[in-house]
Amino acid sequence: MILVLGATGTTGGEVARQLIAKGQKPRLLVRSPEKAREFEGKAEIVRGDMDSKDSLVSALHGIEKLYLVSAGTNGIDLEINAIDAAKKAGVRHVVKLSVIGADAPALTFSKWHARSEKHLIGSGLAWTMVRPANFMSNALMWAPTIKTQQAFYQPTGEGRWAAIDPVDIGAVAVTALTTSGHEGKGYTLTGPESLSGAGYAAKLSSVLGKPVKFVDVPPDAAKDGMLKSGIPPAYVDALLDLFAAMKAGKADAVTDTVEKVTGRKPGTFESWARRNAAAFK
Numbered sequence: 441m442i443l444v445l446g447a448t449g450t451t452g453g454e455v456a457r458q459l460i461a462k463g464q465k466p467r468l469l470v471r472s473p474e475k476a477r478e479f480e481g482k483a484e485i486v487r488g489d490m491d492s493k494d495s496l497v498s499a500l501h502g503i504e505k506l507y508l509v510s511a512g513t514n515g516i517d518l519e520i521n522a523i524d525a526a527k528k529a530g531v532r533h534v535v536k537l538s539v540i541g542a543d544a545p546a547l548t549f550s551k552w553h554a555r556s557e558k559h560l561i562g563s564g565l566a567w568t569m570v571r572p573a574n575f576m577s578n579a580l581m582w583a584p585t586i587k588t589q590q591a592f593y594q595p596t597g598e599g600r601w602a603a604i605d606p607v608d609i610g611a612v613a614v615t616a617l618t619t620s621g622h623e624g625k626g627y628t629l630t631g632p633e634s635l636s637g638a639g640y641a642a643k644l645s646s647v648l649g650k651p652v653k654f655v656d657v658p659p660d661a662a663k664d665g666m667l668k669s670g671i672p673p674a675y676v677d678a679l680l681d682l683f684a685a686m687k688a689g690k691a692d693a694v695t696d697t698v699e700k701v702t703g704r705k706p707g708t709f710e711s712w713a714r715r716n717a718a719a720f721k
């Protein structure tokens with residue numbers, strides 16, 4: 441049996457949905473079953489918290505494979521709890537959602553994930569690291585100002601990045617969880633094309649049928665805005681670190697890993713935007 445963490449979130453939700461579509465009945469550990477209503481009757485829903493070793497151990501009972509994801513500034517500590525509990529419970533294979541660059545960490549996010557990757561590798565459990573680039577769904581953070589000002593603001597200048605559709609991240613993780621040959625592998629995942637802020641704006645303009653403008657902003661202004669919106673300071677610093685790398689052209693790589701692992705090409709930003717257009721209107 442497969443245990444999926446984070447099923448009420450972006451990638452865990454994709455993993456759960458795609459496992460169910462393949463005829464599996466995964467177990468989902470969630471903090472709020474009411475947020476997991478779409479999975480009622482299709483998955484075994486267990487209330488728990490990765491903060492609690494007891495709830496992890498009981499959710500992991502009888503589990504062979506684990507989709508490991510967390511979030512927030514203590515997310516890596518939560519992952520380490522889950523890895524230790526998985527080891528105790530006799531789990532065989534862990535598929536961990538990591539981040540692009542965690543195999544040679546240079547940025548804050550990749551350093552955070554490198555700590556969890558190292559713990560997983562050191563645990564002796566079989567592992568697969570899924571290392572995606574920026575999610576296309578991050579564009580939802582642009583929605584409020586796109587709605588009110590037909591613009592979005594980000595300190596990335598002309599820097600380009602190859603955002604990936606979370607559906608493709610889920611597809612790679614599900615392939616690793618349900619077919620053989622993925623143990624000990626690290627998969628660096630990107631979307632099919634690397635675009636600048638202006639490039640993403642042009643795609644949104646075409647999909648939404650109205651002009652959308654990308655505005656480069658100084659990092660200090662971006663920092664103020666993010667802090668005011670309630671993002672924790674450590675997370676703001678990690679984002680600024682990432683934006684600086686994007687602006688410097690260090691995040692524009694495109695890989696063909698999604699196609700190699702799943703056999704199908706990754707989705708474009710345009711197709712993601714068409715499916716999510718309502719969020720920008």
Ligand SMILES: NC(=O)c1ccc[n+]([C@@H]2O[C@H](COP(=O)([O-])OP(=O)(O)OC[C@H]3O[C@@H](n4cnc5c(N)ncnc54)[C@H](OP(=O)(O)O)[C@@H]3O)[C@@H](O)[C@H]2O)c1
Binds near residue numbers: 449469515537573
């Ligand atoms: N966004 C990006 O561009 C990007 C790129 C590469 C890698 N990543 C990595 O992706 C990960 C986030 O993945 P995601 O976007 O799929 O997650 P997400 O949408 O942020 O959702 C996080 C999930 O974790 C659950 N969770 C958080 N704390 C928990 C706890 N104490 N116990 C049990 N469950 C808990 C949440 O449950 P609730 O619904 O109860 O809150 C939610 O289901 C992070 O590690 C991030 O570094 C992100």
